[in-house]
Amino acid sequence: MLLLTAHAQASPQDIFGHGARTSALGATGAASALGPEAVWGNPALLSLGRERTFSLGVQGALMHLSAQGDGLPGALDGEPMRGTLIGALLPLPFSGALQHRIALGFSFFTPTNVVVRGRVLYPETPQFPLVTDRAQSVTVQAGFGFDLGKGIRLGAGLSALAAIAGTVIVATDTSGAVGTKVDDQLVATYAPLTGFTYDLSDSYRLGITYRGQLEARFAVRIEVYDLGSLTVPPFNIAGLAQFDPWQVQAEVARVRGPWKTAVGVTFKRWSSYPGAPEPTVLCPPEKPNCQALKPEPPGFHDTAVPRVGVERTVVDREGWGATARAGYFLEPSPTPEQRGTERIFDNTRHALTLGGGLELRGSIPLSLDLFAQGHWLAKRSHRILVDAGTGRTGKATAGGYLLAGGVVASVRF
Numbered sequence: 001m002l003l004l005t006a007h008a009q010a011s012p013q014d015i016f017g018h019g020a021r022t023s024a025l026g027a028t029g030a031a032s033a034l035g036p037e038a039v040w041g042n043p044a045l046l047s048l049g050r051e052r053t054f055s056l057g058v059q060g061a062l063m064h065l066s067a068q069g070d071g072l073p074g075a076l077d078g079e080p081m082r083g084t085l086i087g088a089l090l091p092l093p094f095s096g097a098l099q100h101r102i103a104l105g106f107s108f109f110t111p112t113n114v115v116v117r118g119r120v121l122y123p124e125t126p127q128f129p130l131v132t133d134r135a136q137s138v139t140v141q142a143g144f145g146f147d148l149g150k151g152i153r154l155g156a157g158l159s160a161l162a163a164i165a166g167t168v169i170v171a172t173d174t175s176g177a178v179g180t181k182v183d184d185q186l187v188a189t190y191a192p193l194t195g196f197t198y199d200l201s202d203s204y205r206l207g208i209t210y211r212g213q214l215e216a217r218f219a220v221r222i223e224v225y226d227l228g229s230l231t232v233p234p235f236n237i238a239g240l241a242q243f244d245p246w247q248v249q250a251e252v253a254r255v256r257g258p259w260k261t262a263v264g265v266t267f268k269r270w271s272s273y274p275g276a277p278e279p280t281v282l283c284p285p286e287k288p289n290c291q292a293l294k295p296e297p298p299g300f301h302d303t304a305v306p307r308v309g310v311e312r313t314v315v316d317r318e319g320w321g322a323t324a325r326a327g328y329f330l331e332p333s334p335t336p337e338q339r340g341t342e343r344i345f346d347n348t349r350h351a352l353t354l355g356g357g358l359e360l361r362g363s364i365p366l367s368l369d370l371f372a373q374g375h376w377l378a379k380r381s382h383r384i385l386v387d388a389g390t391g392r393t394g395k396a397t398a399g400g401y402l403l404a405g406g407v408v409a410s411v412r413f
Helices: 012-016 020-024 035-041 043-048
Strands: 053-069 081-091 102-111 139-149 152-172 178-199 204-211 214-224 235-244 247-254 259-268 303-316 320-331 349-360 366-387 392-412
Touching: 012 053, 012 139, 020 035, 020 320, 020 349, 020 366, 020 392, 035 043, 035 053, 035 081, 035 102, 035 139, 035 152, 043 102, 043 139, 043 152, 043 178, 043 204, 053 366, 081 392, 139 178, 152 235, 178 214
Parallel strands: 152 214
Antiparallel strands: 053 081, 053 392, 081 102, 102 139, 139 152, 152 178, 178 204, 204 247, 214 235, 247 259, 259 303, 303 320, 320 349, 349 366, 366 392
């Protein structure tokens, strides 16, 4: 128990993008997001909304992962991800100088089978911590956008994740029996979202989005009392159930005409990931330098994720319209090569995205957007320690793929 560490994971929008349109466009959006999707893509773009919008959809993903080598199990498939997307855009009905200037946006993702999941595993347990269990948490985004005029827009908001905190008390009751009392709480953790856009011309736009570091901890303290002569120190079972590094996404997009494109890059500060933030046994205040074991830092490094998305209007008639979308992004792995007894695998991912949209322009405008993504994990080899006693090493090869998709229906009024 002294060596327990936790999965380092991320919210679903950090993996696949947020919303059907931007997810089909290579998870771009800092200069091109529309509607409620702009809360995550760039809250400044909420100010482009002219109609109240409500959206509802579903999203899912399958994971086929493997780690081959001496002492490794082979298949390490993650549990399928399933969830519901809900979004809303509300332009504020000011008049005069503030007309069509300010809008609010909200967006939610809710897994269908859990509220939040945190798993604490030994580092020697084969795992894909940056891929599996990644979307098993309720996520919330809210923000507003303000159009300053002359092509300049600003936006701000927040992103929230569900986390768990609590205590387990083990003690002897009046009858002499050992019993437990469990007090777990679901809590929220927050991070800021800010955005800026500037219209370079009538057709081209520059966008920059900053997303703060988001940590959702899984922390349970186990305290033992009244067990006679047996003294047990408090156990601190803690780890990061979800983790998004702070990141900056910069993008240039063509936003008018039958062809729309977006090209950008996202810098992610993975080197700020602390690993398991606390050891299982904490040093008492009077002995801050006790010999309690501490997990080794994971040694993650920063990454830059290039993205590109293309959208083509294929039908543009009075009563309806249709678009086709495609994109690509390259997600480098922030994890170092595994050389010791750790089995924390991760791979660079090549992601191909596709999708389309159908818009009905009647008295109540409706739209239907869908997307599909295929993530290929480039094979990666590791030289792992198989037998610590003899120093024998072996070769490990990790790889796999992810398949994701979703559909979102929207109404404007």
